Amino acid sequence: MSIRTRLLAALALSAALSAPVAAQDAEPIKFSIALPLSGVLAFSGQVQQAGWQSAIAYINDEGGIAGHPIEAEYYDDEYKVDLGVAGFKRAASGGDLVFAGGDGTPFVRAITPENNDSYRILMSATGFASDLVDTESYKYHFLPGLTYSDMFSELFAYMKTEKEKPTVAIVYSATEFGRDPLENARAAAKEMGVEIVLEEETKWSGVDVTASAIKLRNAAADYVIFHGYAGNVWPEILKTARDYRVESTFLGTAYNSDPEMVRGVGDAADGYVGVVPYQLAMEDATGEYAMAIRDSLKKWDVKEYTGYANMGYVQTWLTALLLREVIGEALEAGEELSGENLIGRINALENWDSKGIAGDITFVGQRIPHGIVYRYNVAGNDFSLTERHN
Structure with missing residues (x-):
C-alpha cells in the first residue's frame, strides 16, 4: 500500500474518531532532496x-501537514547530474515519495522526461532557468521564484524609472545558465526601450578581468548587469572597473545578489542593485514566516546572524511552506498525493499570503513572476539594503 493510500486512510480514521492525528505518530510524508x-x-x-x-x-x-510529519532524506550529488538522477530514482523506487527537490536546472532537465512518464512526482529545484515556464515539458515542476529572463525584465524596468533611454552592458559567464536569458533579454530590451551596447562573455573562473574592465570603460553604458556567476569573477570585474573609473551603475541577478556576497566586495559595490525573489533584509521583516526565518537564523550556530538572509536559505523555507499548503489541501480534500494533483493546487494558488517572504503569491507558468529589487549601500563597516520599486 502506497503512502498516498495510507495517508488517506489515516485521515479517514482520524475524522471518524473525531481526534487529531499526532504528528509524531502519523504516517510521515516523505521528501527526497538533492544538494551539492x-x-x-x-x-x-x-x-x-x-x-x-x-x-x-x-x-x-506545528503539527506537520494535517497531522503528518515531514520526513526528509538529503543526499549529496556534488552538483553532478548522474548522481542527482541516481538519488532520485532510488528514492522514488519505494513508491511513497511525495516531493523531490533538485539542486539545479541540469538535474531537472535530465530527470523530467522519466518523471513525466513514470514517476509523476511533484518537483522543484534551486535553478531559475527561463524554459521552466514550459508547463507541457515540466508537468510536475514548480519554481518558487522568477526566471532569469524575468529578472532581466525587472532590472530593465528599474532602469526605466531612472532614465528614459538607458544603455546597458551585460556581463555573463560561459555556462548554460549564464547564457540562459540572453535571447529573451534582447527581446525585452527592444520592447522596453533599453539599448544593449555590450555583451561580454567570460569564463566561469580563473579569468584575467582586465580586458573586461577595459571593454566596460569603452562601452560607457549607463548600467552593467552581471549574470551567471556564483560569487566568482564578477566582484573582480566590478572592482577593476571602478579602478578604471567606470561610472556605470552595476546590477545583478539573484545568485550575484546575496547580501553577504555583495558586502564582501567592499566599498566598490556601493550603489549596486540586485533583483532577488524574496525578502532578505530580516531584521525589520514583518509577517509570521519571515519572523520565523529570522528566529531560525539567530539560533544557527554555523553563521553569525547579520540581519540578512542567504537567498537559498529563504528559498527552501518558502518551498517547504508552499508544500505544507498544497499537500495539506489535498489531504483534506481526500485526494491522492500525486504530482498531477499537487501541481494543480500549486497553479490554483491565488494571492497566497507568504507572510513576509515574497508578498502575496499567485503562480503563473508554475513560477512566481515577480521579485524584489534592492539597492545595496556599502561604506566601510556600514551595510544596508533599500527596497526599490519599479
Missing part, C-alpha cells in the same frame, strides 16, 4: 540544507 554538499558549490548546498532542516522542524513542531 561537497564540491565547488558546497557552500550553497550546505546553506540550503540548513534552510530545509529549520523549515521542516518549524512545520513539524
Whole structure:
C-alpha cells in the first residue's frame, strides 16, 4: 500500500474518531532532496540544507501537514547530474515519495522526461532557468521564484524609472545558465526601450578581468548587469572597473545578489542593485514566516546572524511552506498525493499570503513572476539594503 493510500486512510480514521492525528505518530510524508554538499558549490548546498532542516522542524513542531510529519532524506550529488538522477530514482523506487527537490536546472532537465512518464512526482529545484515556464515539458515542476529572463525584465524596468533611454552592458559567464536569458533579454530590451551596447562573455573562473574592465570603460553604458556567476569573477570585474573609473551603475541577478556576497566586495559595490525573489533584509521583516526565518537564523550556530538572509536559505523555507499548503489541501480534500494533483493546487494558488517572504503569491507558468529589487549601500563597516520599486 502506497503512502498516498495510507495517508488517506489515516485521515479517514482520524475524522471518524473525531481526534487529531499526532504528528509524531502519523504516517510521515516523505521528501527526497538533492544538494551539492561537497564540491565547488558546497557552500550553497550546505546553506540550503540548513534552510530545509529549520523549515521542516518549524512545520513539524506545528503539527506537520494535517497531522503528518515531514520526513526528509538529503543526499549529496556534488552538483553532478548522474548522481542527482541516481538519488532520485532510488528514492522514488519505494513508491511513497511525495516531493523531490533538485539542486539545479541540469538535474531537472535530465530527470523530467522519466518523471513525466513514470514517476509523476511533484518537483522543484534551486535553478531559475527561463524554459521552466514550459508547463507541457515540466508537468510536475514548480519554481518558487522568477526566471532569469524575468529578472532581466525587472532590472530593465528599474532602469526605466531612472532614465528614459538607458544603455546597458551585460556581463555573463560561459555556462548554460549564464547564457540562459540572453535571447529573451534582447527581446525585452527592444520592447522596453533599453539599448544593449555590450555583451561580454567570460569564463566561469580563473579569468584575467582586465580586458573586461577595459571593454566596460569603452562601452560607457549607463548600467552593467552581471549574470551567471556564483560569487566568482564578477566582484573582480566590478572592482577593476571602478579602478578604471567606470561610472556605470552595476546590477545583478539573484545568485550575484546575496547580501553577504555583495558586502564582501567592499566599498566598490556601493550603489549596486540586485533583483532577488524574496525578502532578505530580516531584521525589520514583518509577517509570521519571515519572523520565523529570522528566529531560525539567530539560533544557527554555523553563521553569525547579520540581519540578512542567504537567498537559498529563504528559498527552501518558502518551498517547504508552499508544500505544507498544497499537500495539506489535498489531504483534506481526500485526494491522492500525486504530482498531477499537487501541481494543480500549486497553479490554483491565488494571492497566497507568504507572510513576509515574497508578498502575496499567485503562480503563473508554475513560477512566481515577480521579485524584489534592492539597492545595496556599502561604506566601510556600514551595510544596508533599500527596497526599490519599479
